[in-house]
Amino acid sequence: MIRVTLPAHLRTLAKVNGEVALDLDGQVTQADILTALESRYPMLAGAIRDHGTLKRRPFIRFFACGEDLSHEPPNAPLPDEVAKGTEPFMVIGAIAGG
Amino acid sequence: MSSVRLLVGTKKGAFILTSDGKREHWDVAGPHFAGWELYHLKGSPADPNRIYASQTSGWFGQQVQRSDDGGKTWIPVGNKFAYDGVPGTHQWYDGTPHPWEFKRVWHIEPSLTDPDTVYAGIEDAALFKSTDAGQNWTELSGLRKHDTGKHWQPGAGGMGLHTIILDPTNHQRMYIAISAAGTFRTEDGGETWKPINKGLVSNFMPDPTAEVGHCVHHVCMHPKKPDTLFMQKHWDVMRTDNAGDQWVEVSGNLPTDFGFVIDVHAHEPETVYVVPIKSDGEHFPLDGALKVFRSKTGGNEWEPMTKGLPQQNCFVNVLRDAMSVDQLDECGVYFGTTGGQVYASNDAGDSWKAIVHDLPAVLSVEAQTLP
Numbered sequence: 001m002i003r004v005t006l007p008a009h010l011r012t013l014a015k016v017n018g019e020v021a022l023d024l025d026g027q028v029t030q031a032d033i034l035t036a037l038e039s040r041y042p043m044l045a046g047a048i049r050d051h052g053t054l055k056r057r058p059f060i061r062f063f064a065c066g067e068d069l070s071h072e073p074p075n076a077p078l079p080d081e082v083a084k085g086t087e088p089f090m091v092i093g094a095i096a097g098g
Numbered sequence: 099m100s101s102v103r104l105l106v107g108t109k110k111g112a113f114i115l116t117s118d119g120k121r122e123h124w125d126v127a128g129p130h131f132a133g134w135e136l137y138h139l140k141g142s143p144a145d146p147n148r149i150y151a152s153q154t155s156g157w158f159g160q161q162v163q164r165s166d167d168g169g170k171t172w173i174p175v176g177n178k179f180a181y182d183g184v185p186g187t188h189q190w191y192d193g194t195p196h197p198w199e200f201k202r203v204w205h206i207e208p209s210l211t212d213p214d215t216v217y218a219g220i221e222d223a224a225l226f227k228s229t230d231a232g233q234n235w236t237e238l239s240g241l242r243k244h245d246t247g248k249h250w251q252p253g254a255g256g257m258g259l260h261t262i263i264l265d266p267t268n269h270q271r272m273y274i275a276i277s278a279a280g281t282f283r284t285e286d287g288g289e290t291w292k293p294i295n296k297g298l299v300s301n302f303m304p305d306p307t308a309e310v311g312h313c314v315h316h317v318c319m320h321p322k323k324p325d326t327l328f329m330q331k332h333w334d335v336m337r338t339d340n341a342g343d344q345w346v347e348v349s350g351n352l353p354t355d356f357g358f359v360i361d362v363h364a365h366e367p368e369t370v371y372v373v374p375i376k377s378d379g380e381h382f383p384l385d386g387a388l389k390v391f392r393s394k395t396g397g398n399e400w401e402p403m404t405k406g407l408p409q410q411n412c413f414v415n416v417l418r419d420a421m422s423v424d425q426l427d428e429c430g431v432y433f434g435t436t437g438g439q440v441y442a443s444n445d446a447g448d449s450w451k452a453i454v455h456d457l458p459a460v461l462s463v464e465a466q467t468l469p
Contacts (some may be wrong), residue, residue: 009133009157010158051459059157060158
């Protein structure tokens with residue numbers, strides 16, 4: 001089971017409280033998680049990555065195990081702790097403004 | 099007894115204001131979609147409880163929300179706005195080619211007759227249509243693929259398609275306006291388009307009377323006179339009486355003819371409202387005094403409406419989609435400001451009252467008249 005945390009605005013949009021649990025087995029990638037997430041919550045399609053190009057939106061970041069994984073290839077394997085569900089895959093809204 | 103519902107989009111959420119037909123006391127609900135920019139909300143004329151909303155965010159992109167119960171509850175619907183084919187390029191600010199890129203929905207226009215059909219005007223400028231209540235969107239690409247499309251340039255606020263007007267007497271005819279391309283008309287339901295900018299003069303352009311490139315801020319129409327349109331251009335207030343084939347300036351005695359909003363009285367097709375703004379460099383009322391100007395002669399002769407409006411130290415702006423009228427016998431007129439006030443007049447503009455004072459900056463106001 002994969003654990004995913006979303007920023008507050010996306011939790012409100014998807015009408016979820018707390019973490020999202022996704023049933024994905026074995027080695028997982030960013031792309032696997034986002035595809036499963038968008039499948040269960042269609043309103044999140046386009047909110048994290050572009051509909052067409054599937055590129056991460058500029059003010060979105062991905063973290064896990066204390067590491068910034070935002071610039072990792074979408075199909076690169078994520079850490080075992082994420083795959084085992086001991087650590088969450090974190091979708092973060094970048095701190096931006098002024 | 100009839101009532102009025104105002105749909106107010108702001109920089110940080112949507113608010114719904116309701117009142118009975120006297121329009122003296124207002125209830126305020128919201129914010130809906132707190133923290134998001136609500137560029138525009140509009141109800142279906144065919145089913146007023148069907149409301150569509152454009153919800154956007156620099157972080158999380160575009161959402162379209164739909165309510166089927168007058169704004170009490172909402173469901174996110176389709177948010178995929180894919181240009182038809184390979185989009186190509188338009189001109190960037192410096193004149194170089196720039197790829198067409200979807201940024202946000204500026205304006206939503208429900209069909210006059212079918213609650214499930216709705217149009218969306220987007221940035222970068224294109225027109226989309228949904229016939230399944232917002233679930234799926236298809237570009238009416240004849241507009242963007244017009245021969246002039248590759249020459250369109252963004253205005254300072256982006257290249258948004260911000261005005262969509264449906265002709266109630268001819269369902270094949272629509273008008274749209276784009277900053278800064280100008281105004282266009284279709285006679286075949288959106289398949290083909292004609293620029294209708296003859297008579298506009300924009301001195302910032304190399305050719306001030308070019309076919310396209312004009313920074314049209316807003317256009318309005320009275321449904322009983324669909325060949326007559328009124329326009330607030332970057333500078334100049336204009337009118338046409340032949341569906342846009344020729345425009346004439348009607349700024350007349352306005353103290354400044356820069357502005358964003360323009361609207362027409364619900365029952366008097368020659369009564370028009372504007373809010374003059376000092377200049378393109380100073381987006382606030384002249385001398386810090388907020389004045390709505392009303393013409394009962396279709397332009398040229400304007401009178402200031404100031405009763406109830408701040409006449410000193412007022413430095414707000416009124417954005418292009420932030421004025422609306424209701425349909426009650428004594429026409430109500432409403433506008434919102436970037437200072438977060440929504441002003442209402444229940445006597446066709448003679449007097450005004452701030453019905454809310456401290457909302458986030460107001461982006462749009464739409465009035466619904468309910469039975």
